[in-house]
Amino acid sequence: MAQDSAEAANQRRTTARRELIETQIHEHAARLFAQRGFAGTSLGDIAESVGITRQALYYYVKSKDEILAKLVADLTSSVVTRTREIRADTTLGHAERLRRIAYLTVMDRARDRTRFQLLDRSASALPPELADAFLEGRRLALAELRGVIEDGITAGEFRPLDARVGALSVLGMCNWVAWWYEPGPDHPAEPIAEQMSDCAVAMLRSEPTGTDPLAALATARASLDQLERQLRIDNRRG
Amino acid sequence: MAQDSAEAANQRRTTARRELIETQIHEHAARLFAQRGFAGTSLGDIAESVGITRQALYYYVKSKDEILAKLVADLTSSVVTRTREIRADTTLGHAERLRRIAYLTVMDRARDRTRFQLLDRSASALPPELADAFLEGRRLALAELRGVIEDGITAGEFRPLDARVGALSVLGMCNWVAWWYEPGPDHPAEPIAEQMSDCAVAMLRSEPTGTDPLAALATARASLDQLERQLRIDNRRG
Incomplete structure (x- = not known):
């Protein structure tokens, strides 16, 4: 034993x-x-x-190719899997799903700055099948994040905006960290990831109607009036 | 005559x-x-x-150096001057100043994608004095945007967050456009710039208090604005 x-x-x-x-x-x-x-x-x-x-x-x-393949796989398939899992976690609200994805993306970029810079800007210089794998991974990760935002719009938690542009806005903010973050004992990544994940939620969430029922009523009425006018115009055009 | x-x-x-x-x-x-x-x-x-x-x-x-110097100057000094002017415009609220800077940054990136990609990722390959000018221009533009955010925090319009990280978040979101935007008659840049400048304001502004009738009015108006923008996007797509 x-x-x-x-x-x-x-x-x-x-x-x-x-x-x-x-x-x-x-x-x-x-x-x-x-x-x-x-x-x-x-x-x-x-x-x-x-x-x-x-x-x-x-x-x-x-071989060098094996190293490069591993670098690409780390940056793509694991992110897609993780984003998919968070999207499917119905114990979380939509805002919380978005917050987690943004938080983990910033932490990834802060940790793997060099690796991300290399692959993100040199995809065209990779061997073709690796470039394809990398771009396909990015496409899938974008599609999953876009799905998280679309789910939140449908649920009324997020504003009715262009979900693709919303996903690219969040990714741009988070990915940019790889180009400006300087690691060090005086520069922990966690507060940056916290602020950015707060910002990701704040930039997409619906306006709170507030505690005043009359304010909520005014919002609803004004929106309905607007929608009615718009639909009438559309009908005349159609 | x-x-x-x-x-x-x-x-x-x-x-x-x-x-x-x-x-x-x-x-x-x-x-x-x-x-x-x-x-x-x-x-x-x-x-x-x-x-x-x-x-x-x-x-x-x-000479090639003259062309490169012009490319660098276009991307730096003009942006610094513009950001400074918007920051100093006291006829605008702080949120409106931020919105304009974000809008113009997205429009710049959508128009000059190649040029921005080249300079942003190749600064280290530039002749030394040009690299210095480019990095100094970026530093000044970041400092001005950070100032806009600090002014807004002091005025209570923005949340009390790390203004430097806030400025880098807005710039990251806007700059990223240079890497994903595909121009074309079916892909106008304006709706993207509108949504992103809305998002820049939303990610930083203070929570509305809700019980204030003026805040309720602002919320109602914002809902109308949002509906209007969405219908515009739908129309363009249709």
Whole structure:
């Protein structure tokens, strides 16, 4: 029993060490690709940057293409899956779903600035199937966020606006973080992610009608008058 | 008199033609710089792209550096001046100042997508004094927008948040347009700029108190405005 436990602990340590080094390899590779371009970076450069031998590097990765494929997959499929899960979580209100997606997007960009900059601006320089995978991942993530906003508009929680432009507004605000955020002990990312996720909700949510029933009534009446006029005009045109 | 008028008209036509060709030269140069890099683009490439001879090109511009300097100046000093003027316009409320800045920024990005992409992502590849001018221009424009938000927080029109992060949120949303907007007769930029400038105001403004009849009136009016905008969007799509 004791020996089994010791073996299991060893196994866990080996796995943890492997994951740590793989993460380092991916981070260093992303930085080098961003600085020198994909073609201008060799596996030897990456090994030297990580501080391991080229032989040791081959134990973890087989090729530059494999590293790049992993960088692309990390930035796309995991985001799509996460956004889909949050969208489907009916225990959350629509505003809360949007808030979580914005919060996690800002935290991702603050953590993986270099990697995001590299892939987002160099998609055209990627090998074709990777570029396709990356762009398809972005398209799916946008479609899911747009769905979250459309759901909220249907439920009356968000204003009736163009949901695609709304999704691109939220993504633009969050993605931009990768270009201006400077990490450091005096610059935690969490307060930025909190403010931006508040802003994402505030920019889309419906006007509160307030506690005054007469105000709510006036809003409803004015909106109905407007709608009636509009529909009459449309009917004449039709 | 008549001859003077004819000469003046001729002069105006010549100036208009010169401005048109200069604009074309700058647009084609920005696209080529973005595609092939600054070093990889010759004045001959630019002339060929515009459809004029290299000799004709020299009549308008002296060097690649001159073109690049113009591209940088257009994107920086004019924006700083404009933002400063809007900030100083005391006939406007704080929300209206923010709305105008966001609207004009989106319209700029939609119009000059290639140019903005080139300079924003290649600042490090510019000749040093141009890179400095570009980064200083961005810094000043950010400081002015931050000032607009700080003024609005002091006046109680905006929520008490981190004004720098607020300014970067608005700029991120607006700047991102350069990477996703596809111009065309079916895709006018104005509705996008309207929605985004609404969102910029909504993400920062203070919560309405609700029991104040004036706040209720403002809410009713905002609902009408929103309905009107939505019907306009529907009409354009229809």
